[in-house]
Amino acid sequence: MAIQYDRRKFVQQASAGAALWGVAAALGAEPSVAPTQKDLSQPSDANRPKESGQPSERRPPALKELYRNHFLIGMAGDLPGNYSQQELALVKEHFNMVTPENCMKPALVHPSQNTWRFERPDALVKWCLENNIDVHGHTLVWHAQTNDWFFRDGDKATVIRRMEEHISTLVGRYKGKIQSWDVVNEAISDGGDAQTGRTENLRRSSWLQAVGPEFITLAFKFAHQADPQAKLYYNDYGIEAGPKHASSLVLLRRLLDQRVPIHAVGIQGHWSTRGIPYAAIDKAIGNYAALGLKVAITELDVTIRGTSGGQFGPGFGPRRAANIAPAAPEDLKAQADAYARLFAIFVEHNSVLERVTFWGLNDRRTWRFGQHPLVFDANNQPKPAFWAIVDVLRSPQPDLPPRS
Numbered sequence: 552m553a554i555q556y557d558r559r560k561f562v563q564q565a566s567a568g569a570a571l572w573g574v575a576a577a578l579g580a581e582p583s584v585a586p587t588q589k590d591l592s593q594p595s596d597a598n599r600p601k602e603s604g605q606p607s608e609r610r611p612p613a614l615k616e617l618y619r620n621h622f623l624i625g626m627a628g629d630l631p632g633n634y635s636q637q638e639l640a641l642v643k644e645h646f647n648m649v650t651p652e653n654c655m656k657p658a659l660v661h662p663s664q665n666t667w668r669f670e671r672p673d674a675l676v677k678w679c680l681e682n683n684i685d686v687h688g689h690t691l692v693w694h695a696q697t698n699d700w701f702f703r704d705g706d707k708a709t710v711i712r713r714m715e716e717h718i719s720t721l722v723g724r725y726k727g728k729i730q731s732w733d734v735v736n737e738a739i740s741d742g743g744d745a746q747t748g749r750t751e752n753l754r755r756s757s758w759l760q761a762v763g764p765e766f767i768t769l770a771f772k773f774a775h776q777a778d779p780q781a782k783l784y785y786n787d788y789g790i791e792a793g794p795k796h797a798s799s800l801v802l803l804r805r806l807l808d809q810r811v812p813i814h815a816v817g818i819q820g821h822w823s824t825r826g827i828p829y830a831a832i833d834k835a836i837g838n839y840a841a842l843g844l845k846v847a848i849t850e851l852d853v854t855i856r857g858t859s860g861g862q863f864g865p866g867f868g869p870r871r872a873a874n875i876a877p878a879a880p881e882d883l884k885a886q887a888d889a890y891a892r893l894f895a896i897f898v899e900h901n902s903v904l905e906r907v908t909f910w911g912l913n914d915r916r917t918w919r920f921g922q923h924p925l926v927f928d929a930n931n932q933p934k935p936a937f938w939a940i941v942d943v944l945r946s947p948q949p950d951l952p953p954r955s
């Protein structure tokens with residue numbers, strides 16, 4: 552059985568009419584009486600977003616307010632860091648949860664056994680607290696960005712002790728200040744087939760080799776001990792479809808059978824307009840919910856076609872920005888359609904979906920720089936994709952995948 556807990560949703564069970572009223576208010580309509588559904592389902596042409604991606608005359612509603620009755624809206628970044636005042640204002644306006652993109656990963660916060668670098672994590676937590684934004688910790692146990700000292704010259708018991716010390720120190724430091732954690736990240740192998748889909752098909756990481764499959768169980772146990780109130784996630788990419796989804800169900804059933812304190816599954820959501828498995832996403836959320844788990848979309852981005860495949864760019868800055876080909880209008884339109892379809896699915900699952908977090912802030916602050924993956928452009932302006940997810944709450948989507 553999954554451990555039950557209160558969801559961190561601010562307002563629950565609003566009536567459809569109240570939800571529509573909220574949309575109108577967020578859009579700055581300020582009507583003196585509640586609008587009719589007809590008013591909202593037929594936006595005027597003046598209010599329609601321009602498809603070029605240029606700033607619209609329409610006032611952008613705050614995403615966190617718009618989706619307040621559905622789920623939290625998050626972003627990833629090592630805030631406040633070197634973010635501009637304009638970028639920080641954008642975060643405050645639209646997001647009610649922040650995931651540290653890198654600064655809490657083992658290699659950065661705990662580079663060697665006796666070295667902790669808390670400066671950036673502390674600054675992030677402080678900034679979020681001051682601005683009334685929740686924090687989702689990322690990530691405790693991962694095969695990447697984890698230095699070799701965890702495993703060097705250590706037998707199984709020693710490696711487990713190092714893991715426990717890492718988790719109890721980090722989670723304990725932010726107890727009561729960080730609401731949830733990615734406890735284990737990306738433990739399932741890529742690819743697979745019908746055969747591996749009947750197994751957990753765990754990645755041959757240093758953790759697996761040193762500790763065995765029990766490393767996952769222990770990580771959740773240590774995190775729960777360090778902060779019994781924190782919501783604990785298994786987080787992975789590609790687990791919404793195919794053999795990897797099947798393996799994720801095998802793994803999660805094992806953890807639940809062992810009464811591991813796991814509360815939620817994070818579907819990362821690094822997608823591309825070239826192929827999004829909408830029906831699989833819809834079904835996967837339902838499958839996780841059927842296990843008694845909550846779900847979040849934890850690292851959402853949707854790249855457009857026509858650019859290269861996800862490698863890191865040379866760094867932030869004007870030179871970098873100057874070298875990027877602008878997105879074509881038809882690509883922005885395809886991206887907007889993709890975001891709309893995704894959010895329509897997310898809204899359908901709002902009773903189990905805790906949060907939708909974008910992996911980055913804008914098309915400059917993204918690991919997929921040059922692929923224009925987010926809903927704000929490099930100048931912090933809302934793109935057609937932004938308006939598409941605004942409009943999802945205003946009209947039903949005609950071509951949703953079947954719910955089978």
Ligand code: G3I
Pocket residue numbers: 652653695696819850863865866918
């Ligand atoms: O900190 C150094 C800096 O000192 C140096 O000047 C700079 C030079 O390029 O590199 C900096 O480190 C980079 C780090 O991001 C911080 O910017 C690393 O090279 C770079 O590899 C690292 O990439 C991060 C990547 O995880 C590492 O695997 C991305 O920013 C981050 O967005 C990405 O996030 C992951 C999630 O954690 C897990 N899921 C997949 C997702 C995308 O890969």
